[in-house]
Amino acid sequence: MSSPEPARLCLHTITTKTWAIEEAMDKYAAAGIGGITVWRQALAGRDVKKIGGQLRERGLEVVSLCRGGFFPARTESEREAAIEDNRLAIREAVGLGAPMIVLVCGAVPGQSLADSRTQIAEGIAAVLPLAEEHGIRLAIEPLHPMYADDRSAINTMASANAVCDLLDHPLVGIAADVYHIWWDPDLAAQIRLTGEKKRLFAFHLCDWMTPTTDLLNDRGLMGEGCIDLPGIRAMVEGAGFSGWNEVEIFSNRWWASDPDDFLARIVGAYGEHC
């Protein structure tokens, strides 16, 4: 496996969350990064359209808006509010010029995962007309099973593919994040299937630390952990994916370090370990 193309590196703003987006965009562009996935909190209080223009002026392609989802809830009014928030996310994506929204689908502790999956499919179906109107892709991100309690009832590529099959729409696909799926014995077959169905929309990179000391915010920089990143990239590219390699690292440890140094290490690790 040869190194990944430098021009296909995209960075998630959450990865350098100590920078405001205005600073992040200058830093990313200076580091030669070509793509940016914008987390919604980075847009708080901003003119979204103006930010989109500034990103493009710096040569950054807006890869996606992160994140929509969280559809399941105990009450209908909460589910309706979630759907409204996803419609708002679609409008933000339009303003920003992002062609895609990543969906962290949601789960409710104690509610059956089967019920949550039904509510997820219903939620996506409810926002699809607006997504269609603007041509915004919706990428279901299967989350690691350790998040099945309150973050997502979609915990495998197979489960994400099942929702995609149900909705059967060219704008509904999958964001494959190595952190969530690397352990899956069915991974190669599911990635192949996802490619065949033309629904492999995004590919996210980071690493799994041993030991992992925090369920949410102890991801590793690529190469620090045990995930076979070139192996999974080979599967994804073998399935026809030619989109962005998106780096998305939540890490209390890295967030506490110097962000300029971290950015340089990300660019280096991308070339060396992916």
Next chain:
Amino acid sequence: MSSPEPARLCLHTITTKTWAIEEAMDKYAAAGIGGITVWRQALAGRDVKKIGGQLRERGLEVVSLCRGGFFPARTESEREAAIEDNRLAIREAVGLGAPMIVLVCGAVPGQSLADSRTQIAEGIAAVLPLAEEHGIRLAIEPLHPMYADDRSAINTMASANAVCDLLDHPLVGIAADVYHIWWDPDLAAQIRLTGEKKRLFAFHLCDWMTPTTDLLNDRGLMGEGCIDLPGIRAMVEGAGFSGWNEVEIFSNRWWASDPDDFLARIVGAYGEHC
């Protein structure tokens, strides 16, 4: 779903690890608990046969010895040492009068999970003749995918069933622990299959906390978390399982509490939430 039979409650010694096994056996018997699964560290420095006798004198049935496994390793000499340790565990089980050993199969960070699975199957095959000689059952425990880095490359019931299919031996089966498998969209089908193949050897209970603050030692007492315990017990019993309901809780929080109070709560929660 009616409450589980009180007489089928078994407790893992690790759950009350602040008690030495001599104290634990008196406390368990006094609480009316009928079964005990002994962790090997509880036997350190003891005459295993004598402990087995003392357990039976108190009316405690020895359900299993916990744990063997950890077969994968980088070098052949390390793998051979792991096999020898598993043979020792079989001899300990014989001495104790335990009919079964629970296997936490092992994994090596950075070694492919496929390679680790091969080494696991080879390791179990290597110890099978001794297990056969003494009639000791070997129960593969699929571990939650969050332990795929360094604890087990067997992370789903399907994966455990695949190893069982490969070895195809009546002494090789599965220990189903709700903590590891509750999230699996394929759970009902896999439990049914495991029952049909007569290899559902053990059933372990605890709960999943939201939030979970430690990957290893933040399990919940039954009823504290989000797992549908009666639902999974119904699947297991529907698949023909009529063995022990084993409570196994690793919890820094509960370990720091009064163990007599914790034991009483376990008995109560077993009747109320399982």
